[in-house]
Structure formats: structure tokens, C-alpha cells
Amino acid sequence: MSVEVRNITKRFGNFTALENINMLVPDGDLVALLGPSGSGKTTLLRIIAGLESFEPVDGADILFKGTSVVGNRIAERRVGFVFQHYALFRHHTVYGNIAFGLKVRHGKNRMPRKEIRERVMNLIHLVQLDGLESRYPDQLSGGQRQRVALARALAIEPRFLLLDEPFGALDARVRQNLRRWLRRMHDEIKLTSIFVTHDQEEALELADRVVVMNKGHVEQEGTPTEVFHNPKNAFVMDFLGNVNLFHGRIESGRILFDQTEIVTNDNNQTRFFVRPHEIELLPENIDNAGLPAKISRVQLAGSIAKIELTDNNNKEIFVEMSHDKYSVYKFQNGDSVFVLPKNSIVFPEDYSI
Numbered sequence: 001m002s003v004e005v006r007n008i009t010k011r012f013g014n015f016t017a018l019e020n021i022n023m024l025v026p027d028g029d030l031v032a033l034l035g036p037s038g039s040g041k042t043t044l045l046r047i048i049a050g051l052e053s054f055e056p057v058d059g060a061d062i063l064f065k066g067t068s069v070v071g072n073r074i075a076e077r078r079v080g081f082v083f084q085h086y087a088l089f090r091h092h093t094v095y096g097n098i099a100f101g102l103k104v105r106h107g108k109n110r111m112p113r114k115e116i117r118e119r120v121m122n123l124i125h126l127v128q129l130d131g132l133e134s135r136y137p138d139q140l141s142g143g144q145r146q147r148v149a150l151a152r153a154l155a156i157e158p159r160f161l162l163l164d165e166p167f168g169a170l171d172a173r174v175r176q177n178l179r180r181w182l183r184r185m186h187d188e189i190k191l192t193s194i195f196v197t198h199d200q201e202e203a204l205e206l207a208d209r210v211v212v213m214n215k216g217h218v219e220q221e222g223t224p225t226e227v228f229h230n231p232k233n234a235f236v237m238d239f240l241g242n243v244n245l246f247h248g249r250i251e252s253g254r255i256l257f258d259q260t261e262i263v264t265n266d267n268n269q270t271r272f273f274v275r276p277h278e279i280e281l282l283p284e285n286i287d288n289a290g291l292p293a294k295i296s297r298v299q300l301a302g303s304i305a306k307i308e309l310t311d312n313n314n315k316e317i318f319v320e321m322s323h324d325k326y327s328v329y330k331f332q333n334g335d336s337v338f339v340l341p342k343n344s345i346v347f348p349e350d351y352s353i
């Protein structure tokens with residue numbers, strides 16, 4: 001089921017937490033809401049779920065499958081919600097936690113025990129907790145508890161799923177595994193989902209589409225490839241991965257670095273944003289085109305070589321390259337090299353990183 005957010009503004013007193021947010025989550029997609037802490041992600045999720053009100057300005061609306069749900073009761077929205085801190089019931093088993101939302105149903109919605117059992121056991125299998133149905137939450141690892149929380153959210157057969165930093169409290173390795181697991185599960189059940197995270201790697205790896213938020217605004221929306229390779233502004237480029245900033249000017253089609261780093265009012269001066277993997281390091285200054293710098297750290301433990309440098313003004317520069325590429329010159333700490341950006345993006349507006 002598609003989810004649409006139109007003209008949503010939210011104020012807490014005179015603080016504006018969300019300003020005129022528009023967003024469309026296509027049916028069956030997994031969309032990541034990505035932004036720094038305080039950018040309004042949780043507030044937006046709560047508004048979609050119906051847990052929070054919004055400013056009743058013209059055109060403000062929340063639509064499920066094209067129909068406004070404003071005014072509907074929360075239960076009618078049938079939203080599955082998973083939070084960062086697994087709010088499992090401590091005195092219920094895995095089975096009891098997942099079955100909870102089904103057992104409390106009354107009247108015409110009441111489900112026969114056998115059907116509940118069948119659905120819960122299917123969910124336990126889906127989240128790969130077979131054999132653990134009689135355990136209590138404190139007998140489970142963090143990752144297992146979050147999978148119980150997910151199964152519990154899915155038990156009510158929600159029309160879509162909201163996940164608010166569900167893996168935020170887990171360690172890096174468990175996070176990575178759960179992320180892949182969630183992606184595979186999503187491919188299987190194709191339930192429209194909104195996943196909140198402040199971790200760019202998580203968002204890029206997991207989502208069909210990414211909505212980048214900052215200070216209550218949507219900065220950019222697109223596929224992971226689009227937002228990473230064609231960032232709309234310096235904030236998005238910086239937030240989606242490390243970035244180096246150089247000052248210089250373009251003359252006859254090539255970059256001349258301002259090695260003094262003095263920011264002038266010169267209109268020809270430009271700021272170039274360059275990703276760490278789009279920089280070449282050379283031992284000599286061919287055509288005088290490189291920026292002189294000194295290697296300050298070489299980090300080879302990992303799938304790529306990470307090299308830190310400082311230029312003549314003590315500004316740090318970050319470079320990443322394959323081990324194959326690194327083995328050509330095998331630069332070491334203290335080596336003097338020349339930095340050559342292979343690809344840079346210029347943003348007109350002011351932004352400091």
C-alpha cells in the first residue's frame with residue numbers, strides 16, 4: 001500500500017520540527033528516512049502512524065493508497081511499528097509476545113486459537129527463531145529480540161511497517177547481519193516499509209529509495225545510487241559519505257588550487273567537493289596540477305586502503321583506494337605526495353564542513 005505525506009508541518013511551541021514535508025512511498029518499497037539526530041525523522045513517523053498531530057495548514061494530509069486517513073483512529077490505520085528499544089513484554093515468551101496483538105482481539109475480529117498458533121509459528125519461522133518460542137526476552141540476544149519485535153509488528157498483518165532505528169542499539173556486526181536479513185525478508189513479503197536511520201551505510205544498503213532529511217526539511221529524495229552519485233547539495237554529499245573540500249579556480253578547464261587557503265571575494269574562486277575514492281596520489285607533480293600534501297596515516301586493515309594527509313595549511317585530506325592501486329607506490333607516513341582530484345562537484349550555495 002502506498003503512503004503519501006503532503007504539506008506536513010509540525011511545531012512544538014515555537015520550534016518547527018518539520019516544515020512542509022512532502023513524500024511518497026510507493027507500494028511495496030522499502031524507503032529509508034535518513035538524517036542526523038534531531039532532523040525530525042521520529043516525529044514524521046509518529047505523524048504517519050497517527051500518534052502525533054500536525055499543523056492543519058492548507059493541503060496538509062496523510063494518504064494511504066490515495067485515501068486520506070486523517071481523523072481515522074490509530075487502530076484503523078493498521079500500522080506495524082518497531083522501535084529502537086525493543087519494547088517486549090518481559091513476562092511473556094517469544095510466542096506470547098508475537099501472539100499478543102491477536103489474543104487481545106474481541107468481537108468479530110476474534111481469532112480461533114488454532115489460527116493464532118498457525119500464524120505465530122509461521123512468523124517465528126519467517127524471522128528465523130524456530131525452536132526459541134518458549135524463551136523469555138532476557139534469554140535472547142539483542143538481535144533476536146529485535147526479530148521478535150518485528151514478528152510482533154507483523155502479526156496484526158499491518159498495511160505497512162514503520163521501523164524507527166530498529167537496529168540502533170545493537171553492535172556493528174549484528175546490525176550488518178540484521179540489515180541483510182531484513183532486506184531479504186522484505187523482498188519476500190514486499191510489505192511497504194519506512195525505515196528510519198541516521199546511518200548512511202545502512203540506508204544505502206537497505207533501501208529502494210532514500211529520503212535525506214535535515215533540520216525538518218527533505219533535502220533530497222531518490223534511489224541510493226542517485227543520492228550518492230548526484231547529491232543535490234553539499235549537505236547531502238557530506239552526509240552520505242566522507243568528502244573533501246578544496247578551494248581553487250578553474251582556468252582553461254583545469255583546477256588551480258588556492259594553496260594559501262585564503263578565502264577571497266574573488267568571484268572566480270570555487271569550492272570543489274571530492275569523495276575520498278576519487279582522488280589520485282602521485283609522487284611527482286605532473287603539469288603542476290596537483291596539491292602538495294604529506295601522508296599522516298596509512299590504514300591497510302580492511303577491504304580498501306585508507307590514507308590521511310595534510311596539506312601545507314594543515315588541512316586534512318582523506319583518500320581511499322584499492323589495495324592494488326596502493327601497491328603501486330606504497331606510500332608511507334611522512335611521504336610527500338601530490339593530490340589530484342579525478343572527479344569533483346561544485347555546489348553554488350554556502351556550506352561549511
Ligand SMILES: Nc1ncnc2c1ncn2[C@@H]1O[C@H](COP(=O)(O)OP(=O)(O)O)[C@@H](O)[C@H]1O
Binds near residue numbers: 015036037038042
Ligand atoms: N514532544 C516534543 N516536544 C518538544 N520538542 C520535541 C518533541 N519531540 C521532538 N521534539 C524536537 O523535534 C526535533 C526533531 O525530533 P525527532 O523527530 O525525534 O528527530 P530524529 O528522530 O530525527 O532524531 C528535535 O529537535 C526534538 O528535540
Ligand SMILES: [Mg+2]
Binds near residue numbers: 042043164
Ligand atoms: Mg528519532
